Amino acid sequence: MNILKMLKRTILYLIFLLASPASLSWAQAPNPLANSWFNPGLTNAFVGACLLFLLVELSVWRAKSGKPMFIRRIAGLSAVEEAVGRATEMGRPVLFLTGMNDLSDIATISAVNILAQVARKTAEYDTPLLVPNRDPVVYTVTQEVVKQAYTEAGRPDAYNPNNIYFITSNQMGYAAALDGIMMREKPATNFFMGYYYAEALIIAETGSITGAIQIAGTDAVMQLPFFITTCDYTLMGEELYAASAYLSRDPILVGTLKAQDWCKVIITFLLLAGSAWALIIRNDWFLSLFSVG
Amino acid sequence: MKRRVPLLICLFSGLFFGIQFFVPHHQVRQVYSNGLRWLIVVAAFTIIMAVGSLIVHHLRRVHRRTKGWGYSLVTLGTLLGMVAAGAATGIRPGSLFNKLFLNVQAPMQATMFGILAFYIASASYRAFRARSKEATLLLLAAIFLMLSAVSFIGYYFPRITTLSEWLLMVPNMAAQRGILFGVYLGTLATSIKIILGIERGWMGGGR
Numbered sequence: 001m002n003i004l005k006m007l008k009r010t011i012l013y014l015i016f017l018l019a020s021p022a023s024l025s026w027a028q029a030p031n032p033l034a035n036s037w038f039n040p041g042l043t044n045a046f047v048g049a050c051l052l053f054l055l056v057e058l059s060v061w062r063a064k065s066g067k068p069m070f071i072r073r074i075a076g077l078s079a080v081e082e083a084v085g086r087a088t089e090m091g092r093p094v095l096f097l098t099g100m101n102d103l104s105d106i107a108t109i110s111a112v113n114i115l116a117q118v119a120r121k122t123a124e125y126d127t128p129l130l131v132p133n134r135d136p137v138v139y140t141v142t143q144e145v146v147k148q149a150y151t152e153a154g155r156p157d158a159y160n161p162n163n164i165y166f167i168t169s170n171q172m173g174y175a176a177a178l179d180g181i182m183m184r185e186k187p188a189t190n191f192f193m194g195y196y197y198a199e200a201l202i203i204a205e206t207g208s209i210t211g212a213i214q215i216a217g218t219d220a221v222m223q224l225p226f227f228i229t230t231c232d233y234t235l236m237g238e239e240l241y242a243a244s245a246y247l248s249r250d251p252i253l254v255g256t257l258k259a260q261d262w263c264k265v266i267i268t269f270l271l272l273a274g275s276a277w278a279l280i281i282r283n284d285w286f287l288s289l290f291s292v293g
Numbered sequence: 294m295k296r297r298v299p300l301l302i303c304l305f306s307g308l309f310f311g312i313q314f315f316v317p318h319h320q321v322r323q324v325y326s327n328g329l330r331w332l333i334v335v336a337a338f339t340i341i342m343a344v345g346s347l348i349v350h351h352l353r354r355v356h357r358r359t360k361g362w363g364y365s366l367v368t369l370g371t372l373l374g375m376v377a378a379g380a381a382t383g384i385r386p387g388s389l390f391n392k393l394f395l396n397v398q399a400p401m402q403a404t405m406f407g408i409l410a411f412y413i414a415s416a417s418y419r420a421f422r423a424r425s426k427e428a429t430l431l432l433l434a435a436i437f438l439m440l441s442a443v444s445f446i447g448y449y450f451p452r453i454t455t456l457s458e459w460l461l462m463v464p465n466m467a468a469q470r471g472i473l474f475g476v477y478l479g480t481l482a483t484s485i486k487i488i489l490g491i492e493r494g495w496m497g498g499g500r
Contacts (some may be wrong), residue, residue, distance in 0.1 A: 033317035042315050049311075049481065056485045102336075106480040109487065113494025136343035137336055141495065143346075148496060165350040166343035172405035173398075184361045198409060205412040219476040221469050229420040238475035241483045244494045252491055260475075260482045267474055 041293045055259035063255025076233030077246045083213045084121045087188035093128035095187035099194015102135045111193035113244035119149035131164040134174045139166040175199035179206045192216040204230035300490045307488030
């Protein structure tokens with residue numbers, strides 16, 4: 001009897017489901033915050049974001065006041081000029097990659113920012129710059145960025161739109177095409193900026209075989225060891241974001257790096273305080289201050 | 294004007310997409326999902342431009358007979374071939390397009406992925422040469438980790454497994470988290486700089 005009842009319920013349920021997929025909404029809990037203008041569960045994240053916003057603004061204000069800002073030497077970025085110069089001397093092109101992700105990834109945006117600086121240098125040295133792309137949106141942006149950089153460097157005539165092109169969105173297809181470009185065109189300098197996945201080693205190792213100077217920059221922690229092994233210089237994590245400021249030496253951009261440093265000081269202090277709290281007081285109150293939801 | 298308009302669009306859209314994260318109101322959610330739909334429409338148009346660039350790039354190479362132009366011919370041929378196969382037979386299982394995808398493209402992708410194993414071997418050889426103090430430490434850590442992955446070693450020498458787990462979970466995790474803190478702060482700071490128009494590299498640089 002029970003089995004029959006269950007069968008009947010199941011059939012009724014299936015009919016109900018097929019008749020109206022929208023009826024599934026009964027299973028979803030109504031959002032209690034649907035009419036609210038602020039999610040109180042995100043107060044701590046909001047305070048943190050506001051704090052960083054204020055620190056950036058403060059650093060911009062300080063930079064505008066003309067106070068000199070120190071920025072530590074980053075070997076990979078100091079080598080950019082030398083790397084482009086080497087390509088010029090050898091009469092070979094420079095290859096620049098912006099990573100595997102689209103423009104919603106900040107690593108890709110940072111790669112595009114670095115591309116603008118590198119494009120200015122290649123324009124000044126009159127060295128061909130190859131930018132094969134994986135994402136159609138990134139392709140259109142890189143084309144405009146390189147064009148603008150060549151114009152600002154006073155060499156719009158040297159800009160070759162045929163050197164900035166789209167290959168494929170397929171991960172391994174893109175890696176295969178890059179390997180082919182590196183083996184045929186033999187670029188003297190390879191820049192691997194942005195976010196990478198399993199193809200990182202395939203392209204970096206091929207570049208290493210061709211004897212090119214390689215400068216990589218990524219926030220993909222899993223791929224960092226591969227780049228460190230195969231590239232001459234590697235920008236790790238936040239160094240990728242600092243690259244634009246470092247290369248342009250714009251005091252305002254350099255100044256904003258100070259805001260990041262201050263945030264790191266605050267985070268380090270909170271980590272130490274949290275560890276001490278957990279060891280001495282032995283409860284989760286401190287930890288609960290940082291939970292979101 | 295050419296610079297001001299993109300900067301204003303960036304400022305307003307950046308502020309909206311930043312603030313919407315904290316606002317659960319259904320009207321804001323609706324605007325947010327509409328914004329994401331616009332993104333799909335923009336991306337669809339850029340695909341047309343991107344494929345156009347691919348065709349023009351390879352046609353030029355073939356026309357000028359530049360080094361390796363034969364590869365460009367193969368690229369153009371396969372591009373048109375796949376489009377024709379998809380248009381003529383559809384993309385469902387059993388169609389010519391599907392067969393080409395499963396029997397030609399998929400094995401080629403797997404081959405490229407397979408090359409990774411050999412590249413890891415050559416990269417490991419270079420990394421593990423004990424030329425300095427740091428490289429020696431790396432070599433020792435790698436030896437313990439590789440040994441712990443062997444089943445009978447873990448059975449007979451459980452301390453090796455314990456040590457390798459400690460290496461992964463303590464020094465390795467600490468270093469990773471240090472990098473990730475910098476990455477997250479850098480992400481936030483870069484976003485703020487772009488929204489406020491301080492960082493303009495994405496427009497080709499300049500102020």
